[in-house]
Amino acid sequence: MKLTSLAGFSCWCPIYIALILFSLPVRTHAFPSAFNLQQYVSGTVMDESGLPLPGVNIVIKDRGAGTMSDENGKYTIAVQDTDILIFSFVGFKTEEIPVKGQTSINVQLEEDVTTLNEVTVNAGYYTVRERERTGNISRVTSEELELQPVVNPLQALQGRMPGVSITQNSNIPGASGTIRIRGRNSLRSEGNLPLYIIDGVPVNSSPITSSGGLLSISEGIYPLNTLNLSNIESIEVLKDADATAIYGSRGANGVILITTKKGREGKTDFNLGMYSGAGRISKKLKLLNTPQYLEMRREAFINSGETPTESNAPDLLLWDPDRHTDWQEELLGHTAFITDIQASVSGGNAQTSFLFGGGYHREDMVFPGDFGYQKITGNFNLNHTSANQKFQTTLSVNYGIDNHKSFNDGLFIQKAILLPPHAPSLYHADGTLNWENGTWTNPLSYLKKSQEVDTDNLVTNAVLSYQLAKGLTVKSNLGYTNLHSEELTKNPKSSNNPASESENSSQHRTTKRQSWIVEPQLTYTTTIGNGKLEALIGTTFQKSMTHVRSITGQGYAEESLIGNLAAVDEQNVLFQEDTEYAYTAIFGRIGYQWKRKYFLNLTGRRDGSSRFGPNNRFSNFGAIGGAWIFSEELFIKKKIPFLSFGKFRGSYGTTGSDQIADYGYYDTYRPTRGTGGLYPTGLANPDYSWEVNKKLEFAGELGFFNDRLMFTASWYRNRSSNQLVGYALPAITGFTSIQANLPATVENTGWELELFSRLFQTDDFTWNTSLNISFPKNTLVAFPDIDNSSYANTYKVGASLNSVLLYQSLGVNPETGLYEVADTNTDGRYDFEDRTVVKDLGQKYFGGVQNTIRYKNLSLDFFMEFVGQDGRNTLALFRPPGRNMENQLPGVLNRWTQPGDQAYMQQYSITSTANMAYERAAGSDMAISDASFLRLKTISLSYRIPSVYTEKIGLNDCKIYLHGQNLWTITRYKGPDPQSAPAGSLSYLPPLRTITAGVQLHF
Template structure:
């Protein structure tokens, strides 16, 4: 009863009135947040002096603003929490204090009002968290659910909403491997469960509708990880993102939740009986490469090249050493600055309107986002989105309808993106200029090189991509009887991605164009999903506890189609891409229609006893068309328990500083069917000649679901009226019955068949989340949030590993993200060349000699953020930290002495006598072995200022009579700077040569009408 009184203003007022008329004048036993004493009751219209005291659970509160509602008359409490104000008995007082819940109380003729305010931090325990098929209060959840809200997302200059999770959630690893907008980030929730990369995607659900989380394939390799399926979402239209991690939270999704669930909820109307409101937001700024490697200048480069030739005992020749004989050895170009040093402009505009009456609400919104490029060639990214949300409740409160529609279109133009990054660091510093005096591309000097051409030649190779994404959801619910309701969720998604690529022969030197034809290609990918989920919900009170149960059915169908066409031999560059004009054309890619059917029955039974003990049982029976007839169905379940021990009387009496405490745990199973469709069937393809077929896939109707068993225990605590809160969790996930390609003897005509192998992958670890309210005063508020994850991944068992194709990839007892390396033994005292150990002494170097095992994954990661506010000024910033090892920068894969630039550290080692260089095959082989030894693995940890935001809200007094409710000026930054010992430029994905995440700085305005 107390909790409901604290959170329902209507019941507060009812109880207050009841106390006034039944038992005046003593109100000492009213719950917190209510006045509890008066000396006398005066008339409602006469003015008189009212006095009182404002406290919290620890004593008097100075600086509380006491305002007469509807007027500008007010006062503040003094250092002892006392106040006095002239009032009428019919007026209402509003008590407000930063960090506490605002309270409105009618005076009702009293002369003394003493109030105890509740910390707004405790409201966190009452927040409704989206658990997918149901919602649960934060304090009552039994599963592991992390959450970020619109305030943390909407002002960030990002394209993918997943980028907003970086450094903010324990157990959630988001890697933005490329700075090219639209490229899919990689997300892992509590590690890798499958041996296959494509078997580790989480489930994405947007407003109740699941979407395919696998990146959209791009056969032209514009995007290194493929297109992001979330790129067409409007980040400013997102209300919250919840990530479900443990079995209790994910098992209700069965096989789809094996790798965790990402729930995205879009914004809805402002609520019932609200005037129409308009919100506009605009920001503009720029992006640039924030981290570059230090490479050799011309003098250093020439010195190393000549020394390498001298050590090899040969003179330079034009065929191999054009950089020394044919290029100007005094020329210097800073190629990273020349090719990657541009400024990419960013513009974002967002407009929305919302409102409602007693039964209906609405929200309409749209946005436009545009980004340029840092490359000196034409690249751009544009996105336009629109969203509508409508809700209606019948007057008798029985029927509720909600419609949510999101539509987005994004376009990109990319030209030679990946090659430019690598060339920027490999080109000799004395390479020829890019342009002639007339600003045409320079070719003459480049023709001498057998490995280079003009880097900007790729600007004529243009790939234009466009994505169209529609996501719609209709929710219907009807209350049959008190506590019993029926609900139906209808969802539909339609995603099309089309790319057109033009490769004219002008991308090569003029003297080579005669033998090269114009080439054009078109690529098309389509994804369609519909889902129908009827559901029964039941809520009731049994004894001193409450029951919350549901039963539902899922009918889901996915369709996908894709093909590519490549044509060549166009007579004119203007005709490139028009396939009938090609001399010859052929198809590539899948080129086939695929349908996936998924059905399930699921249920949940939740019970809490006295708001103190909580039990949660979930179960699901899944059916998937990806398995053979006898293996299509499987059962998954989970049980969760929580005990709020601070509700025990003995703790309340003896530990007043302990405001909240909960123990929880869960155990259950999920599964996975993340394999290709129709993998259990025989498959054939047509032969090039007429009337012929040849087999491409063997039948195996016995392979079945992967199974993931999850266990977790956690402790949640709140101290000093929740001024300090923390949650520490331990988890262990074991994924077995791994779906992989089982190797077959070549005599069968096939190299493998899809099968289950008895391999078990374990992910375990610790997670800690800490929140503190450091300072709470009238004008100043400072909060800190910290999280850290310490994951451990192990391949527990893999019988027969040596007989599979994974023999040189995995090792039992080690993580699955390892590298097998040679043991570095130093340099040969006679030759000066690098040496590695020949373990078996057979004179050759192969995987039998790779006895050193190094883990490449993150050993721990997390973030620390701070939110500070003072007199309308807001400052927030997030530091992200990662502990990891990685290979030396991949871009320097060539041996020192070759005609490629180097990191300056190599020059320093050479000058100090620690690095021997020689331009010979023997030296190159020695260097390649060194690159595959434990010497090549170095520390790639980093500390990054991931986000920084500064804002100012104009005072209400200034905005009075303008019609503007809120006017905010803000400045935001992403990836401002990074501290790391790693010499490479891409710390998020050190082994890649893709563009690193960019530093972005934007400024903007937000107006609410």
């Protein structure tokens, strides 16, 4: 299914609006009694800070007559002595005041934090109300995260935020994913990581590299796996300059703020949550059966004029032609069981509150054998306020340990798909592995090469604050992180064919990351005229230490000793690196709002990073943001009464990036193995400087019918220049690259649209729907002299960084039966000069639709994710049919067999000429096709047991639920998973279709 429009949704919009209008209350009017004397009441309406509130509705109860406060919050209204005045304003609690002979009534309205537009969002160094923010900040809450049976927070965010693209290519538990906030800014893939901050503490988000095996296919291990998903209160993503510039050089790729749950005042509560379920891969490929496979292989030999032998075709001469095994079911079709238990205790009084929690999560894998992922987490939070309310302190500790148990073969999934359907049985009758006289590699042998990774991770934060005077507060943010990962890979001799010579060996990899941060800050808040001023100034001192070491051990006498380096014959240090990173900054913010209608936000930061040479170590970044809530203007209130909220906002500013290796401006050396010498590994370049990202945004927000229908549209343009890259060098220099700046400019533009509607809202029945969709565009707008650089064959000016350069396919030649591509320059050769077709494999659009339906105590939630994109099709995923002992899709049956045939697939062949023709076609536009999809990402059915029953057994609340994940996907893509289609590999595990059932108890 190709998603090209929202017509299906838009056609219902008139009906939705009609229903909303129909459900609005009808106001009736009563005429005053002739015997009641009329008088006038006047006054001023203010907020809690004493600022006047313009546009407040003042209505006489049961009569409907009314007026509105003016620009200065003042009003005058004709009343009777027995009347009651109702003061109402969006974002504030409604007040009712009897007249009782009064001629002057001044009112101070209290803010209503439960109102949709009065949600407070975390902006990093400060908080801001949703309706008043000038920057672009997306937010999801714990309710959207905690029921999902996933390991890391990234998986839970897929499709839920506009402008935030999350791709999970391999669905191995704990494997790293890719997140892009408003596109790709850097030419280097590792230069596009966002900044992660947990409770005010920056965390290194780069994946933990694996020495090989299954985890290496997914780019490593996600370092935040040990974070307890049920302990997350909210996740905010900062996108534009106004929101990110205060983070300076670390905000170019966006900022992800993770806020954990805090203790609250009240009696001691105990919460317990449990769920359990099972998952299986959501899609298996339909492949050739045994007769079809044998026909393909025999025809390939005939077309090539070759004779099958026992050495080049044991599948044709030695294996049982009557066997058939569904290897995907055999090797990838097992059930992965999931168990999750979470518990927390919280309570306290007005001065001190606490929260203590812990959790356990276990998730199996779909492969045969004892493989899986498990983690144990613990978290603690303590809040204290002095009796005079001047001193406050908060302590948060998050600790987790996890274990990945897999195997040392990253291509196992691909091999399970490609195995011939009549391949030999896995075991002999006595239970030993069957090697079929050395004619194949038993796939279970890969599983005997175990890979185990143990990680423990600590993130702790303390905030101390003291009010020096009214509106003036000094505080300090203190943070510490410590991550320690140990990987052990065992390669026993028994995992190899007994006929071959091998020995027991092991690989060991250690990763340690430590960091501390200290951020003293001073904040000031005051009232100036009809406005409110907020000021912030602070400094940052941060230091990070990283240690990585890789060792091999060979020659263990017994398999039981593998892993004990004291028992090896030979031990080699393959790699060891110790680095330090120092960072300092001074930052500030000035925010001013006037009459709650006009908002100005100025942020700035001066950064210093040890990753640059002394001449370029410091740089400045800043932004300006503004907003106008035009719905607060009196003429709007009078002319458009159904418009409950309207705001225009915009921002412009600069952020930067220092995501490069440490010590890049030095000449670097490494020790030679065993001789005590040194050899150079890097050339010095003290002159390279910061990448700069200039961000521009305009947005509008509208609310209708008392915010029952909300719409937001944002347009952005980000330009990243002065690109930091490893500039490629000729091999004659002895070095592969040197760190440098390139005069390339990358531009990301796009639209982000959000729609929220409360379709129905009664005491017994509610139905809320939200939709978000993003239309991103990435372009390399400038790269002077690119044709003479090492990037000439990778990127093209005017095209996306996600593009690939391809041959133009001419299909199958009817006479030769082989694929052909265009020799564009007619020089008789096929090289990059002939790759003239540019295909963008980036997302054309992406988003999601959330529906929440509640009837009394029964709730139904379902979320659908959609993506529009192109990807590498099966021509690029598979190798030439018939050439190797590999199975194929049934589509290869439509092949060329004789001159004059018009076929999609070239002739079966084992020749190098046919192989070269196929490889060219796999590098042509023929290998790219539509990979758009619509996926039912989550669906949950829950029931809250009525309190009349729970109170009898001592429960405050009890909810039971059934949850489904990845239940179905609609797509035209023929590969395993359309989400991983742009990457193009058979080694990625498709997402699991998972069903879980759980209960949440509150004592």
